[in-house]
Amino acid sequence: MEYLGQYKAVYKAKSGCEDILAKAQDGGIVTSMFAYALETGIIDGAIVAGPGSEPYKPEPMIATTVEELFASRGTKYSVSPNLALIKEATRSYGLDKIGIVGTPCQIQAVRKGQLYPVGLRDVPDKIVLALGIFCMENFPYQGLFQMVEDHCATKIDNVTKMDIGKGKFSVYTERGVNSQIPLKVTHKYEQPGCHVCLDYVANMADISTGSVGTPDGWSTVFVRSAAGEAAFNKAVEAGWIIAESMDGVKPGLELVEKLATEKITKNQKYLEHRAHKDHAALKPLRNPYI
Amino acid sequence: MADKITVGHVHMSGCTGCLVSLADNYEGLLTILDKYADLVYCLTLADVRHIPKMDVALVEGSVCINDECSMEEILETRENAAIVVALGGCACYGNTTRFCRGGQQNQPQHEGYLPIGDLIKVDVYIPACAPTPQQIRNVCLMAYLLLKGNDEQKALATAYLTPLMNLAAAGTEACGCDLMTEVINQGLCCGCGSCAAACPVRAVTMQYGKPQIERDLCIKCGACYAQCPRSFFSFDVCGQYESITNLIAEVMKP
Numbered sequence: 455m456e457y458l459g460q461y462k463a464v465y466k467a468k469s470g471c472e473d474i475l476a477k478a479q480d481g482g483i484v485t486s487m488f489a490y491a492l493e494t495g496i497i498d499g500a501i502v503a504g505p506g507s508e509p510y511k512p513e514p515m516i517a518t519t520v521e522e523l524f525a526s527r528g529t530k531y532s533v534s535p536n537l538a539l540i541k542e543a544t545r546s547y548g549l550d551k552i553g554i555v556g557t558p559c560q561i562q563a564v565r566k567g568q569l570y571p572v573g574l575r576d577v578p579d580k581i582v583l584a585l586g587i588f589c590m591e592n593f594p595y596q597g598l599f600q601m602v603e604d605h606c607a608t609k610i611d612n613v614t615k616m617d618i619g620k621g622k623f624s625v626y627t628e629r630g631v632n633s634q635i636p637l638k639v640t641h642k643y644e645q646p647g648c649h650v651c652l653d654y655v656a657n658m659a660d661i662s663t664g665s666v667g668t669p670d671g672w673s674t675v676f677v678r679s680a681a682g683e684a685a686f687n688k689a690v691e692a693g694w695i696i697a698e699s700m701d702g703v704k705p706g707l708e709l710v711e712k713l714a715t716e717k718i719t720k721n722q723k724y725l726e727h728r729a730h731k732d733h734a735a736l737k738p739l740r741n742p743y744i
Numbered sequence: 745m746a747d748k749i750t751v752g753h754v755h756m757s758g759c760t761g762c763l764v765s766l767a768d769n770y771e772g773l774l775t776i777l778d779k780y781a782d783l784v785y786c787l788t789l790a791d792v793r794h795i796p797k798m799d800v801a802l803v804e805g806s807v808c809i810n811d812e813c814s815m816e817e818i819l820e821t822r823e824n825a826a827i828v829v830a831l832g833g834c835a836c837y838g839n840t841t842r843f844c845r846g847g848q849q850n851q852p853q854h855e856g857y858l859p860i861g862d863l864i865k866v867d868v869y870i871p872a873c874a875p876t877p878q879q880i881r882n883v884c885l886m887a888y889l890l891l892k893g894n895d896e897q898k899a900l901a902t903a904y905l906t907p908l909m910n911l912a913a914a915g916t917e918a919c920g921c922d923l924m925t926e927v928i929n930q931g932l933c934c935g936c937g938s939c940a941a942a943c944p945v946r947a948v949t950m951q952y953g954k955p956q957i958e959r960d961l962c963i964k965c966g967a968c969y970a971q972c973p974r975s976f977f978s979f980d981v982c983g984q985y986e987s988i989t990n991l992i993a994e995v996m997k998p
Contacts, residue, residue: 511952514937532953533934533935533952533953533954534953535935535936535937535940535950535953536936536937537936537937537938537940537941538937538938538940538941538949538950539937539941540937540938540941541941541942542941556936557934559934559936559973560934560936560937562973562977562982563936563937563938563972563973565982565985566938566971566973566977566982567938567941567971568985568989569882569904569981569982569985569988569989570879570882570907570908570970570971571876571878571879571971572870572871572872572875572876572879572942572966572967572970572971573872573876573941573942573943573944573965573967573968573970573971574876574941574942574971575765575874575876575877575878576876576877576878577941578878578989579878592934592935594935594952594953594954595952595953596952645934645935645953646931647931647932647933647934647935647974648934649931650931650932650974651934652979657983658982658983658985679986680986728931739930739931740926740930740932742932742973742974742975742976742977743977743978743979
């Protein structure tokens, strides 16, 4: 329970919209929630990872229409600094009710920004829907590029989908070629800052979602806050999202909890290692959590 | 009311923008003054001429060490206040006054400026230029809970204020470079972009997922590092964001 954060409910869910599912990474939960929230005025804009100047290099963008939102579908396994737009959204974009999607660290940054708004005037009250995505680790773009082009021997321009699951990093192209490498090969390309992260399923989001735990084409969804619960239930009622019980779903919450435990335990060990307690001659590296 | 705390605003070498930020809580400031705090000193808003005893001193601006009266006032502030808060980038880190070097009429010898923490012990930092109204409000409310609340409220206020006290204990230097020296160089940057959003002069942009700092634009306010989730991050406090947000909304009702 501790590893999965606090939540009011957990579901096996997917989008009720075929258009969204067509290009969604998994169940299309983030796109559907934001589309519903935009259509009904729960939010007036969403900060999402849009397409960038290079293939699979995400660029944060503010979507104020469902059409704009659709450009952000699919996982890009590289860093999208979504928080960089959080203040601008309340300035030149003039938004009052902001949605933001992010990895666990980004959702942590959102909550810190709300409680300790040092340089984020007027931001705290304007964030109404923070959607978190499960995240084991991320890759700098150059690392991702090397994984795809060198290890998978696939031109990144031709890739239509990337996926991490079942111990493999997979790339798919339009012509159906599917190249896979074991995750072991990708470890050296991980962003070092990910190794101190103690959150797998975006514990501080209003709603968090990810692929692990549910069958292909579905997502595991944790509904956490009062705001998240209200929005999610309405989206289900309106047919934007199909939600089913997690009871009996394979591999289910057991696998989610196993992976969360693995990630957090491993990274806690790394934090202890950084303290250099066993090496009196080495000064400790900084720990942000103390 | 007897159970209010006493708060003063001390204006050193600042621009009054920090006080404007406090005032930009709009009716929220009136709620604070109605229920939680008496403003016992503030040259901009009231005619109390000398620094009185107070629970909390919100000090804005740095100190010109060539100006005797300023030196006396910062000392008097420390002696008269139970809690000294460095309000804003100038008081915490010097900010734009770091660039002062004298030579201007009609006090060309006014060239040395220091953040208040170089002259007195400071308890709490509220960095940034300008500090946000919401952050100042939160610190005022938490100071009230710390001094007047029950045990549970005191514990919450302590947990909330601790990172801002740690910033005060950590030093008086700030710069966009902190993102390099204290975050990226330390292997802690996760590329979230908070620093870029916090910077008031757009000196921080994100290049390939990492902050790129235009150091000649940076005014040394300390906002980027303080806002970074990898400078300090309290699971205790941030994990309770929902209840703390609700608590703040509740107590700020007029």
